[in-house]
Amino acid sequence: MDFQMKRLHNGILEFKITRPEKRNAVNFEVMEGLSQAIERAKETDIRALVVTGEGEQAFCSGGDLSVFHALRTEGEAYRMLSKMGKILHELTILPKPTIALINGTAVGGGCEIATACDFRIAKAGAKMGFIQGSLAITTGWGGGTLLFERIASYHALKLLSEAAIYRAEQLAHTGFVHRVVDRINEEVVERFLQNELTIHSSVLSAYKQIQIRKWASSDLWEKMDQEIKQCAILWEAEAHHEAVASFLNKK
Known part of the structure; x- marks a missing residue:
């Protein structure tokens, strides 16, 4: 199985991508697993x-190009992109605190998953970046829209437009990374949530609902879907397929 889901003590549910040999890249099984975890x-x-992700090398390297490169047309791309986009929307509006525990490299769609979470804790030195532009596409799972909701717009536009790689420490000042730690484990999460875990869960959900209502009134999903549709258009273009082929050949 390409994912693991387990309940830790203190009522914390952990979803872990278990594809370290693929740098924890997302395939359809991982998508289904994340959807199950949200439910x-x-x-x-x-x-x-x-x-989080398995191992010490990668949180998530985005979509598995060895699988998704077979999608050639706008329609094929949109079906995959919107499937994951809807999952990330559900993750975003989950009425519970959510944490991306970034144990290693998070690039492309990996950063989009992290952005869908309320909080991001990263291992010192972890590399992160919205590198989709280097593949001649935009963020395709709605992560760009979410990034503008999470951090200041000038930081969001810079991170998306540059398609560059940053270290966790560099992203802390933008508000994207909330805490940088030397070692990733469940104790890190418990320390981060030590005050919240003393508060009744119905109170935490009520506060999260305030934010969810704000997003609902601003048509968050519609904005994410527009982003996804634009990515699907770019996905079909030859520039994207050539960029992916070049990337896979380098590997």
């Missing part, structure tokens, strides 16, 4: 959801 996290015994 499980809605249950009353869960207080928070943590998303």
Whole structure:
């Protein structure tokens, strides 16, 4: 199985991508697993959801190009992109605290997953970047729209437009990374949430609902879907397929 889901003590649910040999890249099985984790996290015994990756090298390297490069047309791309986009929208509006525990490199779609979470804790030195532009596409799972919701717009535009790689420490000042730690483990999460874990879960959900209502009134999903549609158009272009082929040949 390409993912693992387990309930830790204190009511924390951990979802882990377990494809270290693929740098924890997302395939359709991982998508389904994340969707299951979100549904499980809605249950009353869960207080928070943590998303992470297996190993010390990668949190998530984005979509598995060896799988998704077979998608050639705008329609094929949109079906895949919108599937993951809807999952990330559900993750975003989950009425529980969510944490991306960034244990290693998070690039492309990996950064989009992290952006969908409320908080991001990163291992010192972890490399991160919205590198989609280097593949002649935009963020395709709605992560660009979410980034503008999470941090100041000038930081968001810079991170997206540059398609560059940064270290966790560099992203802390933008508000994208909330805490940089030397070692990633569940104790890090418990320390980060130590005050929240003393508060009744219904209170935490009520506060999250304030933010969810704001997003609902501003048509968050519609904005994400427009982003996804634009990416699908770019996906079909030859420039994207050539860029992906060049990237896969280098590997």
